Amino acid sequence: MSPEPAPILKVSTLVKRFGGFHALDGLSFHVASGEILGLVGPNGSGKTTAINVISGLYAPDGGEVVFDGASVGGVASHKLVHRGINRTFQVPKPFLSLTVRENIQVALAYGRASVAPPAMEELLDDFRLTEVADRPAADLNSAQQKMLDLTRALATRPRLLLLDELAAGLNPAELDWIAGRIKALAATGMAVIVVEHLMGFIEQITDRVIVLNAGKEIFEGTLATAVREPQVIEVFLGGEHAA
Amino acid sequence: MPNALKHLLFILVPLIVVFAVLPGVYQNHLLLFNFVIFLILAQGVNIIYGFTGYLPFGYVGFFGAGAYGFAIMVMHLQTPAALAVLVGGVVAVLLGLLLTPLLRLSGAYFAIANLAASLAVLHFVANPALEGITKGPYGVSLTGTFNPENAYYAALVVLALTVGGVIYLKNSAFGLALQAVREDAVSASMAGVDVIKMRVIAWLASALVAGLAGGIYAWYVSVFYPDNVFSGDFSIFAIVFALFGGVATITGPIVGVLILYGIYNLIGFTTPQYFQLIYGLLIMGLVLFLPAGLVSLATRRGWHVP
Numbered sequence: 077m078s079p080e081p082a083p084i085l086k087v088s089t090l091v092k093r094f095g096g097f098h099a100l101d102g103l104s105f106h107v108a109s110g111e112i113l114g115l116v117g118p119n120g121s122g123k124t125t126a127i128n129v130i131s132g133l134y135a136p137d138g139g140e141v142v143f144d145g146a147s148v149g150g151v152a153s154h155k156l157v158h159r160g161i162n163r164t165f166q167v168p169k170p171f172l173s174l175t176v177r178e179n180i181q182v183a184l185a186y187g188r189a190s191v192a193p194p195a196m197e198e199l200l201d202d203f204r205l206t207e208v209a210d211r212p213a214a215d216l217n218s219a220q221q222k223m224l225d226l227t228r229a230l231a232t233r234p235r236l237l238l239l240d241e242l243a244a245g246l247n248p249a250e251l252d253w254i255a256g257r258i259k260a261l262a263a264t265g266m267a268v269i270v271v272e273h274l275m276g277f278i279e280q281i282t283d284r285v286i287v288l289n290a291g292k293e294i295f296e297g298t299l300a301t302a303v304r305e306p307q308v309i310e311v312f313l314g315g316e317h318a319a
Numbered sequence: 320m321p322n323a324l325k326h327l328l329f330i331l332v333p334l335i336v337v338f339a340v341l342p343g344v345y346q347n348h349l350l351l352f353n354f355v356i357f358l359i360l361a362q363g364v365n366i367i368y369g370f371t372g373y374l375p376f377g378y379v380g381f382f383g384a385g386a387y388g389f390a391i392m393v394m395h396l397q398t399p400a401a402l403a404v405l406v407g408g409v410v411a412v413l414l415g416l417l418l419t420p421l422l423r424l425s426g427a428y429f430a431i432a433n434l435a436a437s438l439a440v441l442h443f444v445a446n447p448a449l450e451g452i453t454k455g456p457y458g459v460s461l462t463g464t465f466n467p468e469n470a471y472y473a474a475l476v477v478l479a480l481t482v483g484g485v486i487y488l489k490n491s492a493f494g495l496a497l498q499a500v501r502e503d504a505v506s507a508s509m510a511g512v513d514v515i516k517m518r519v520i521a522w523l524a525s526a527l528v529a530g531l532a533g534g535i536y537a538w539y540v541s542v543f544y545p546d547n548v549f550s551g552d553f554s555i556f557a558i559v560f561a562l563f564g565g566v567a568t569i570t571g572p573i574v575g576v577l578i579l580y581g582i583y584n585l586i587g588f589t590t591p592q593y594f595q596l597i598y599g600l601l602i603m604g605l606v607l608f609l610p611a612g613l614v615s616l617a618t619r620r621g622w623h624v625p
Contacts, residue, residue, distance in 0.1 A: 133505065153508040162509060171502035173567075174495065182499045183510035185492035225506075232511050 084109045084144055084267045085130070085236055091138030092125055092291075099125040101291035102139065109235065112258065112268045114278040114299065117288030118311055123271040124166060126288070127238045130269075131163045132156040143236065158188045162234035166241045166271075168225035170213035176200070177209045179224055180231050187232025199227045202257065219246055236267045243277045255281045275299065287311075323490040326625050330569055331482045334358075338475055348467065350584060352539055355474040356532055357580050360557035361564075361572035362481045363528035368558070369566030370488055371521045372501035373422065376430040376554055377437030380418075381411040381526045383549035385533025387444050390459040391452060400464040404473060404534035411530020414440065415523045422518050437549065445545035458544035461537065470539035477531045484524065485569050489625065497521055498567065556580070563605050565612025569625050574613055 083106035092100040100122045107113040115123045128134045130141055135150035142148070148156060171179050177196065184193045200206045203223040208216060213224060222242060229237060239258070243251055251274070258281055262268050272278050278285060279299050287295035287302055289311040295302050302308050341351050360382065368374050388410030392403035421432050447455040488494030497517055499507040504514045533548060540547075564575025582601065586594045609615055614624040 131509070152513075153505075154511050154513050157509060157511040165506070169503040169506040171499045171506065173502060174498060178495055179499075181492065182496050182507070182512065186496055186511035188511055228506065228510055 083107055085269075086142040087126070087130070087139070088142070089139040090126070090129060090136050090141065090149075092122075092129055092134060093137050098291050100129065100136075100139075103288070103292050104139075105286045105293055105296065107236070107267045107269055109267050110262055110265045111284065112262045112270060112282045114282035114285035115269060115271045115288060116273075116275070116278060116285055116299075116302075121288040121311075122291040123288055124240055125291075127163060127240050127269070127271060130236075131161055131238055154186075157232050157234075160190060160233070160235035161238070162187075162229035162232050162236075163238035164222065164225045164229055164240055164242055166244075168218070168221040170216070170221055170224045170228070172214040173212055175210050175212055176205050176216070176224055179213050180227055183228045183231035189231075189233030190235075191233055193231060193233055199231060203227050219250060222246070230261075234266065236269070237261065239268065239270045239272075241271055241273065243272055243274050251277055321490075322625070323486055326486045326489065326569055327483070330573070330625065331479060331486060334482065334573060335475055335479050338478070339472075342468075342471065348471065352467070352471050352474060354576065354580060355471070355478055356536055357556060357560060357576045358573060359474065359478050359481050359528060359532040360553060361560040361576050362478075362485050363525045363532070364557045364561040365485060365566050365568075365572045366481075366488065366528065367521055367525035368561065369568070369571075370494060370497040370501060371518055373425075373433075373518075373522070374430045374558070375433050375525065376558070377433035377435070378525075378529055378557055379549055379551060379553040380433070380437030380440045381414060381529035382533035382536070382553050383437070383444065383545070384414045384440060385411045385530030386537035386543065386548040387453060387459075387533075387545075388530065389534035389537040390454075390461060393461050393464050394454075394459065395452075397463070400466065400469065400538050401473065403464070404531060404538060407534025407537070408527050408530040411526045411533065412523050414530075415526030419519055419522065422515075422522060434551075434554075437551075437554070441545055441549035444549070453545075456545060458542065458547075459537075461541045464538055465541040467539050470535050473538065474532070474535045477528070477535060481528050482569065482573075484528075489569050559602060559605075562612055563602075563609075565614030565618075565624070568612075568614050571612050571614045571624070578613075 086106040088104050090100050090103040103122065103126060115126060117123055129136050132151055132153035140147055140149055143159060143161060180196055180199060187193060200209050203226060205220065205223060205227065208220060216224060243254065246254060255277060258268060270282060282299065284297065285299050285302055286293045287308050295305050295308050338355055342348050345351065364375060364378060385407035388407035389403045392398040392406045418436055421429060424432055444453050445456045449455055488497065496512045499510060499512060500514050500517050508514050537543065560575040560579050561572040563579050565571030583598060586597050617624050
C-alpha cells in the first residue's frame with residue numbers, strides 16, 4: 077500500500093448475523109476518496125450484506141462503520157444518504173409508476189446534497205436516459221433501470237457510492253462505457269465500492285480489491301496479485317487447484 | 320400558468336361553486352350533503368391509499384371518532400359547533416397517532432388490522448359503561464346545535480381544504496416522495512426520503528379529513544347511534560368511489576363519487592328492487608375491466624389526467 081489519504085470509510089470487525097448464520101464475521105476494510113475498491117468473493121461470502129450494512133438497511137450486530145470520522149453503524153438509510161452515502165441495487169428498484177424524470181426529482185428534492193445537486197438534464201444525458209425521460213420507469217429495459225437506479229443515487233451527490241452488481245447483464249459496449257463513467261466519478265473525488273462477479277470489469281476499473289470469504293476478508297491488494305494467492309484460488313476454485 | 324393554479328381554477332373552484340349553488344335550486348339537501356361528505360371521504364382515502372398504498376378498510380373509525388368528538392364537546396361543554404368540529408378532527412388525529420403501529424403492516428394485513436381497529440373503537444364508544452360520557456349504545460341527540468345549513472357550508476369548506484390538499488400532493492415534491500414510498504420504500508429511503516415520517520404524515524392527514532367530516536356529519540344529523548357513524552358502509556363506499564374514479568389523481572375520486580353515488584341514488588329512487596343487483600354488477604365490472612379506475616381509460620391512451 078502506497079501512502080494514501082485518510083480513508084473516508086473505515087469498516088472494523090463488522091459482524092452481521094441472520095439467526096445462527098454469520099453473514100459478516102469480523103470484516104474490516106477501508107476506502108479513500110477518489111478510490112475504486114472492488115469487493116469480490118464467492119456467492120454468500122457477504123458482499124451484498126456488507127453493502128446493506130454500510131448503507132443502513134441492516135444494523136450491524138458488532139464492529140464499527142466509520143464514515144467521514146463519525147460512527148454510522150445502525151443509522152437510518154435516509155440519514156446516511158444526507159451524510160453522503162448512496163448505493164445501487166443488484167435488482168434495481170425504481171419507482172415504477174413514476175416517470176424517469178420524477179424518479180430523479182424525488183432524489184434531487186430529498187437527497188439534501190451537500191453541494192448543489194447535479195442538473196437533471198445533465199444526469200439524464202450522462203446515463204442515456206434523455207429519450208425515455210417522460211416515460212414511466214416500468215417501461216424501461218433492465219439496463220436502463222440500472223442506469224436510473226444509478227442516477228437516483230448520484231442525484232444526492234454521494235461522497236461514497238456503493239455499486240451492487242451494476243455491470244451484470246450489460247453488453248460489452250455498455251460495460252466499457254459504464255466503466256468510463258465510474259472512473260470519471262472517482263476522478264471527481266468520489267469513493268466507489270464495486271461488488272461484481274465480472275472479473276474483467278473489476279480488473280478494468282478498480283485500484284484495489286478485497287476478497288471476501290465466509291464474511292471476512294482473506295486478501296487485500298490488486299486483482300492481479302489476488303489471482304496468484306493460494307487462499308483466493310482455494311475459495312473460488314476449490315482446494316485441489318491451490319498450489 | 321403553473322399546474323397547481325390550473326388545478327385550483329379548473330377543478331376545485333367549479334366543484335365548490337356548483338355545490339354552493341345547488342341547494343338553491345335542488346330541494347333534497349340531505350342528498351347534496353351526503354355527496355359532499357363522500358367527496359371528502361373519497362379524497363381522504365385517496366390521500367392514504369392513492370399516495371401511500373395503505374388500504375384503510377377501517378377508515379370509518381376516524382369518521383365515527385370525529386362524530387363522537389363533536390358530540391362530547393357539545394353535550395358536556397356546550398362548545399360552539401364549528402369549534403366542536405375542529406375537536407372532532409383532533410380526536411381523529413389522536414386516534415390515528417394511536418394506530419400508527421399498524422403502518423408496520425402492509426397489504427391485506429393492514430386492511431384487516433385497520434378494520435379491526437375501527438370495530439374496537441365502535442365497541443368502546445358503544446359500551447354501556449361509558450353512558451355518562453358517550454351515551455353508550457343509546458345514541459346522542461344534539462338539538463342545541465342543529466343547523467343543517469351551516470353544517471352544509473362547513474362541509475364545503477372542509478371539501479375545499481381536502482381537495483386543495485390533494486392538489487398540493489399532486490404538484491409537490493412531497494406528494495412525489497409519498498408515491499415513491501408507495502412504489503418502493505427501500506429505494507425511497509435511498510433517495511433521502513424519511514419513509515416513516517412520510518407515511519405517518521399521510522396517515523394523520525387522512526385521519527384529520529375523516530374526523531372533520533365526522534364532526535360535520537354529527538352537526539348535520541344531530542341525532543345518531545354508534546352504529547350509524549361507525550357503519551362499515553362509509554369505509555366501503557369511500558374506497559369504492561375513490562377506486563372507481565382512479566386514485567393518485569385529483570379528479571378520479573371526484574368523478575367516482577359523482578357517477579357511482581349518483582347511480583346509487585338514481586337506482587334507489589327508481590328501481591330499488593334491483594338495487595343490490597345493479598350495484599354489485601357495476602362494482603364487479605369495475606374490478607374486472609378497470610382495476611385502475613375510470614381515469615385509466617384516458618391514461619392508457621397516453622393522456623395525462625390531473
